[in-house]
Amino acid sequence: LGLTAGYWGGWWDDVVSGLTNLMLAIPSLVFALAIMAILGPGLFSLVVALGLTSWSFSCRIARAQVLSLKSQGYVQAARVLGYGDIRIMATQLLPNMLGPLIVIATLGMGGAVLAEALRGESVAANTYAEAVMNLLPPNARPVIERQYAEIRSVQHELDEITFPAA
Numbered sequence: 001l002g003l004t005a006g007y008w009g010g011w012w013d014d015v016v017s018g019l020t021n022l023m024l025a026i027p028s029l030v031f032a033l034a035i036m037a038i039l040g041p042g043l044f045s046l047v048v049a050l051g052l053t054s055w056s057f058s059c060r061i062a063r064a065q066v067l068s069l070k071s072q073g074y075v076q077a078a079r080v081l082g083y084g085d086i087r088i089m090a091t092q093l094l095p096n097m098l099g100p101l102i103v104i105a106t107l108g109m110g111g112a113v114l115a116e117a118l119r120g121e122s123v124a125a126n127t128y129a130e131a132v133m134n135l136l137p138p139n140a141r142p143v144i145e146r147q148y149a150e151i152r153s154v155q156h157e158l159d160e161i162t163f164p165a166a
Helices: 002-008 010-025 028-039 043-069 073-080 085-119 123-135 141-162
Strands: none
Touching (some): 028 043, 043 085, 073 085
């Protein structure tokens, strides 16, 4: 979305930017909880909730990258050679904007793993959380463990409120 909004501009850019701003204005946790309440508990609901709440920042970064890249000489040369919009986006812009998008995706994966770890059902996420705990100094572990227990108890209370029949 960010690629097309930045390249084509106009009304499409206004629509995509407005939707992106709306998604950034809604607190992610509240929106994710609402999605999970509608879809019910489970891994599928978590994946959908994380997907719907985490795309807006990447979209904004992609749009900004395209706005800075589309005036470069190689894009102008492709336009002169008769490349269409889709071909320019796929061959000229997308490869040159992948760096920041890969960094954002990598950072987002850590957040997704931690979100799954808070659910407490993923072996991979729990292993990741345990590995992080092993890196901490010994005097910091009890503090983190208390906070983690508090988060788990609050999450359990939220689950009882949100999913009373589950």
